[in-house]
Amino acid sequence: MEQPQQQPPQPEPPQQPARPWPRVFFDGYATAIRSVFFYVLVGNYVGLGALAFEFGFSFWWMAASTLLIWAAPAQVILISTLTTSALVEVALAVTLSSVRFLPMVASLIPLFNAPGVRQRDLLLPMHFTAISVWVEGMRLLPARPRGERVTFYNGLGSGLISGAIIGGAVGFYLAARLPLLLAATLLFFTPMALLMSTARNARALLDRLAFALGLVVGPLVAWLNFGLDLMWTGLIAGSIAYLVHRWREAKSMKATP
Amino acid sequence: MTVELHSYLILILVGFLPSEVWRWLGIALGRGLDEQSEIILWVRAVATALIAAVVARIVFIPPGALAGVPLSVRVVALAVGFFAFLFIRRSAFAGVVVGEAALVFGAMMFGG
Numbered sequence: 406m407e408q409p410q411q412q413p414p415q416p417e418p419p420q421q422p423a424r425p426w427p428r429v430f431f432d433g434y435a436t437a438i439r440s441v442f443f444y445v446l447v448g449n450y451v452g453l454g455a456l457a458f459e460f461g462f463s464f465w466w467m468a469a470s471t472l473l474i475w476a477a478p479a480q481v482i483l484i485s486t487l488t489t490s491a492l493v494e495v496a497l498a499v500t501l502s503s504v505r506f507l508p509m510v511a512s513l514i515p516l517f518n519a520p521g522v523r524q525r526d527l528l529l530p531m532h533f534t535a536i537s538v539w540v541e542g543m544r545l546l547p548a549r550p551r552g553e554r555v556t557f558y559n560g561l562g563s564g565l566i567s568g569a570i571i572g573g574a575v576g577f578y579l580a581a582r583l584p585l586l587l588a589a590t591l592l593f594f595t596p597m598a599l600l601m602s603t604a605r606n607a608r609a610l611l612d613r614l615a616f617a618l619g620l621v622v623g624p625l626v627a628w629l630n631f632g633l634d635l636m637w638t639g640l641i642a643g644s645i646a647y648l649v650h651r652w653r654e655a656k657s658m659k660a661t662p
Numbered sequence: 663m664t665v666e667l668h669s670y671l672i673l674i675l676v677g678f679l680p681s682e683v684w685r686w687l688g689i690a691l692g693r694g695l696d697e698q699s700e701i702i703l704w705v706r707a708v709a710t711a712l713i714a715a716v717v718a719r720i721v722f723i724p725p726g727a728l729a730g731v732p733l734s735v736r737v738v739a740l741a742v743g744f745f746a747f748l749f750i751r752r753s754a755f756a757g758v759v760v761g762e763a764a765l766v767f768g769a770m771m772f773g774g
Contacts, residue, residue: 448758459726466670474681483677492672502712504706510688528689531685588728593731593762605754611706612706612710615706615714619710627723636712643710
C-alpha cells in the first residue's frame, strides 16, 4: 500500500541571526550534562569498565570501544565474548544487537533535512545516535532552528559520550583496586542494568516474551554447547516470541471483526 | 604485528563495523521505512532475546571477581532486583540498588 510521504507543514521556529557554531555546540554539550541520561550512562559504563578490566582489556582499548561503538549492549557482547568465542560469532551477535539503530537513525533524518545538509554531513551526528542521544534529540531538536540542529546534536552526543568514557575509566580503575566483593558488585551492575532498562523499554508483549525466553533459552543453548550460542538464542527465542505475537494478533483480529 | 595493535584491529572489524553499518543504512534509507513493519518487529524480538542471553551468560558464566559469589546467590539477587523493579514504581534505579544489596548480603551469608 502506498503511504503518503508528504508531512503536514510544521510550524518552524522563528528565524534568528545565525549564532557561531561553538556556542551552539556548547549549548548541546551543556544540555547533555544536565540530562538524567548523563548520570545513568556514567553508572552503566562504570560497570562496563570493570568488565573490561576483568576480561583483560587495556584502559585505552575500553575508551576506544566507547568512542567507536557507542552502544552499551554491543560493547558488553564484545567484551564478554571476545576471549572465548569465535570472531564470526562475536561479530554476528554485535550486529544483531545494533540493528535497532537503523529505525532510530531513519526516524531522525527528517529532522536534519535543511538546505546545504548533505548525507555525509550526517555521518558524525548519526554516529552519536544511541538510545540516550536519540531520546533527547527527538525531544529537543524540533524547537531548534534547522541550521543549528546538526551542531547542537553533535554537542549533545559529545556530552553524553564523554560521560560514558569517564564512567568507563572510573570502573576500570576501581575494579583493579577494590576488595573482591565490591568488584563483584561492579560487575553485577551490567546484567542488572541491561535487565531493568530492557524491561522498562518493553512496551509490547513481544519484547517481554522475547526477553523472558532469551533468559531461559540462553543457558540451555550454552549448556548444549553447539557453538554460536548467543546468535542461536536470539534467533530461537526471538522467533518464538514473534510467532506468539503473530498468533495473538490473528486471534484478536478474529475476535473483533 | 603486536598484540596491542591486533586488539584494536579486532575492535574495528568485530565491534565498530558490524554495529556502525546499521547507522549508515539508516542514513541511506532515510524515512522510507516503517517502524511497525513485520521484519522490524521480528528483528527487534531477536535482538531483545540476544540481550537476555547476554544477561544470562554473565550471571551463569561470570567474569573474575563475580565468579567468587555462588551461582545461587547471583540468580536470586537478579530475581530480587527484578521484583524490586516491578514493585517500586518500575524504577530501574531501585531495582539495581536492591539487586546489588541482595548480592552483597547473599555473598556475606553464604560464602564468597
